[in-house]
Amino acid sequence: EPEVTQTPSHQVTQMGQEVILRCVPISNHLYFYWYRQILGQKVEFLVSFYNNEISEKSEIFDDQFSVERPDGSNFTLKIRSTKLEDSAMYFCASSYSGLAGVYNEQYFGPGTRLTVT
Amino acid sequence: ELKVEQNPLFLSMQEGKNYTIYCNYSTTSDRLYWYRQDPGKSLESLFVLLSNGAVKQEGRLMASLDTKARLSTLHITAAVHDLSATYFCAVEVRVQKLVFGQGTRLTINP
Numbered sequence: 001e002p003e004v005t006q007t008p009s010h011q012v013t014q015m016g017q018e019v020i021l022r023c024v025p026i027s028n029h030l031y032f033y034w035y036r037q038i039l040g041q042k043v044e045f046l047v048s049f050y051n052n053e054i055s056e057k058s059e060i061f062d063d064q065f066s067v068e069r070p071d072g073s074n075f076t077l078k079i080r081s082t083k084l085e086d087s088a089m090y091f092c093a094s095s096y097s098g099l100a101g102v103y104n105e106q107y108f109g110p111g112t113r114l115t116v117t
Numbered sequence: 118e119l120k121v122e123q124n125p126l127f128l129s130m131q132e133g134k135n136y137t138i139y140c141n142y143s144t145t146s147d148r149l150y151w152y153r154q155d156p157g158k159s160l161e162s163l164f165v166l167l168s169n170g171a172v173k174q175e176g177r178l179m180a181s182l183d184t185k186a187r188l189s190t191l192h193i194t195a196a197v198h199d200l201s202a203t204y205f206c207a208v209e210v211r212v213q214k215l216v217f218g219q220g221t222r223l224t225i226n227p
Binding site: 031033035041042043044045048050055056058091104105106107108109110111113 | 148150152157158159160162165205207209211213214215216217218219220
């Protein structure tokens with residue numbers, strides 16, 4: 001069964017450093033998402049991406065964050081200058097269509113645990 | 118802004134008992150999802166509820182949706198230890214964003 005994959009599973013970085021989290025969505029999916037979950041808290045939407053541009057983003061997704069689909073398979077989340085409060089589990093998700101009125105289940109990857117020290 | 122509230126947030130119960138987790142949300146939506154998360158793991162999709170009155174069952178879990186009341190329930194029947202996990206409901210806002218509840222941490226004791 002197709003699945004969303006993410007690398008690395010765990011990333012440790014120092015405050016102020018740039019990190020890139022990688023995701024490979026399910027191959028025929030067209031919409032891509034990033035969510036994050038601070039330890040013990042709820043899952044929060046960061047951004048959705050379609051047709052090589054951001055469709056929607058949350059207030060968390062400030063100028064320090066960016067997303068990119070550099071090739072036909074990868075989808076990345078970059079944090080330009082990490083802060084301690086960026087420590088969280090980051091989940092990538094993908095869905096087939098995202099069209100209004102069409103069933104649009106999002107499939108989640110296993111997550112990347114980011115630890116900022 | 119859409120708010121999604123679950124209760125209870127923590128639930129400790131004995132094997133064999135029944136219980137219900139509630140998910141209330143603050144604005145109109147016709148799509149609601151239930152996920153299970155084990156510690157340190159990803160989100161496992163349990164149910165997708167697409168319309169008012171939808172009811173779905175899988176094993177000892179049953180989910181329902183009342184869009185008029187803006188309420189979904191996840192009912193656990195005759196709980197077993199393997200169901201211990203955190204359960205999240207998520208409401209779809211437009212078609213590109215899920216708003217999650219805080220999660221209900223369920224512990225089932227022998």
